[in-house]
Amino acid sequence: MAQPKNPERSGRTGAPTHRRGLVENEIYEHATRLFAEKGFASTTLQDIADALGVTRPAVYYYFKTKEEILARLVGEITQAAATDLGEMTGRADVSPTERLKAITRLNVTRIGGQAARFRLLIKSESELPDDIAHAHREARRQVLAAFVRVVREGVERGDFRPIDPRTGALGVIGLCNWVAWWYQEGDDIEALADNLAEMAVSSLRRTDERLPPARGTDGALALLREDIDHLEQLLAAERRGAHGPVDPA
Amino acid sequence: MAQPKNPERSGRTGAPTHRRGLVENEIYEHATRLFAEKGFASTTLQDIADALGVTRPAVYYYFKTKEEILARLVGEITQAAATDLGEMTGRADVSPTERLKAITRLNVTRIGGQAARFRLLIKSESELPDDIAHAHREARRQVLAAFVRVVREGVERGDFRPIDPRTGALGVIGLCNWVAWWYQEGDDIEALADNLAEMAVSSLRRTDERLPPARGTDGALALLREDIDHLEQLLAAERRGAHGPVDPA
Known part of the structure; x- marks a missing residue:
């Protein structure tokens, strides 16, 4: 964000291009904020200068037009x-x-x-x-x-x-x-x-194929084991009576 | 869309509420088009009347303000x-x-x-x-x-x-x-x-768990059957030598 009190800007330590970049960024920040608030058509370079507290020519030095x-x-x-x-x-x-x-x-x-x-x-x-x-x-x-x-x-x-x-x-x-x-x-x-x-x-992603062919026979066996585990859990839950209504769909 | 030459509007056959609705719609169509083109802030009721070819009071009868x-x-x-x-x-x-x-x-x-x-x-x-x-x-x-x-x-x-x-x-x-x-x-x-x-x-959609719990024991058995079919196909393909490299992952 723009930092008006940045010592690199008011002092003379920064290279000219660096300072130029900082001021340009500050004008850009204020201008885009004004465009968003007031609309592009209703914003003038003078409004941008006022928001920054500088003169219109100072803005003009960086941007000739909005x-x-x-x-x-x-x-x-x-x-x-x-x-x-x-x-x-x-x-x-x-x-x-x-x-x-x-x-x-x-x-x-x-x-x-x-x-x-x-x-x-x-x-x-x-x-x-x-x-x-x-x-x-x-x-x-x-x-x-x-x-x-x-x-x-x-x-x-x-x-x-x-x-x-x-x-x-x-x-x-x-x-x-x-x-x-x-x-x-x-x-x-x-x-x-x-x-x-x-x-x-x-x-x-395509999901209509349940099993990607690349997983091979080991993968198929692993899936079988998973499904058997799952079936065991379902049957155990039913036997305990702790299982809610089973949707057969 | 608005139809300025619609006989129901220039004639006297339509019920007043019907006619009122048609005119109101026409104003609405033109107004929203103007708002989109010129921006809401820059559009006046006079602009809307001009676009319709009617007087400002005629618009005012339907909409008091934009x-x-x-x-x-x-x-x-x-x-x-x-x-x-x-x-x-x-x-x-x-x-x-x-x-x-x-x-x-x-x-x-x-x-x-x-x-x-x-x-x-x-x-x-x-x-x-x-x-x-x-x-x-x-x-x-x-x-x-x-x-x-x-x-x-x-x-x-x-x-x-x-x-x-x-x-x-x-x-x-x-x-x-x-x-x-x-x-x-x-x-x-x-x-x-x-x-x-x-x-x-x-x-x-969840795809990491292959079996939604709601499908119950019948669903689990159906999946087991699918898995066995799939494994059979893989093994048959390997036996035929027609099977490409199997990724064990």
Whole structure:
């Protein structure tokens, strides 16, 4: 977060680029907060300067227009996500299940970490200037393509149920994106990412075959033993009369 | 959709309440479209009258303020969803799995059918007047409570994995809500609802325990028989030499 009293900013110890980065970040923080509160259209560079307690030219030195601030928002949120996801999606050495888990985790962690800005961007989509809107749509298309590719490969390998890959991908993307509307500071984002990633792969995993062929005869014997144990427990419970009504279905 | 040339409206055949309903609907259609395009804050009753080609008092006859139009939006979207979901959620005669499937289907169908207005409402949350914002939050809380209840009961019965019910519920709600951002007119909403409902229950279904206790002794015997069949097949395949490498894990 912005720290107006940071000695590195008021003193002269920081390198110019470092100081520049700090001020730019501070303007960015205040601007995105104002956009979220008042709407993008109703916010002026003067409002941003007022919020920071500086003059309008001081803001102008860093951002010529408020659209430049939106461009940074799209770059940090949609475009960065597209790049990160694209890298993981192409890893042919990792199974579709593990790749789907990885990109879901990545997506949830990113969105949770910048929930307010993610919501702001979704809310501002219809107000984006043409060139920024184009970059945003293109990056969103890449994110969708990454998920579709992994789901399609999972379906083709028989790891996932035979679902339309676009529907499967958009379902998982929704599960990720909605995090921006309910994640609260202090929530354990790593635990949430693990849970949602597990939900994502389970939502598509093929389960109609009870026994994966790879488990072989030893696996089949182990299952038989488990089932016999289970049957013994059921019969013992019935004999004790402690067992509730048994649903024969 | 609004039909300005509808004879029932320009003629005198319709009952007054019918005519009133038609005009009100037409104002509502145009108003929500304008809110979505220009933002709620930037839209006036005059803009709505202009879009309809009528005078401002003509609009005023049906809606005193634009906030009244928002109140209808919240009523039709969030509050109606809360009511419908609440009814299905309380059905103790239906298993948590079937109830989760039903409320997911219902939610997806509703959201797909009014995608633009659902997005508009989410986008306008911070601009709602206090009383409408309160009603909206309360209805959203009820929708969340419905999903949490079904997930919790599923976890308690052992039908679902031992996940935090709130996380599971919000994951499924996200999968539903995001439909508003990708559903396109002409998509088969019933098929989408089926697919997403299946994803929702699969995302939580317990698969580590192979045998749900409710299936009883008959179920346990049936599984034992399946296991023996499977083992026989594996052994026969090995004897034929047609079997690939067996993973002992």
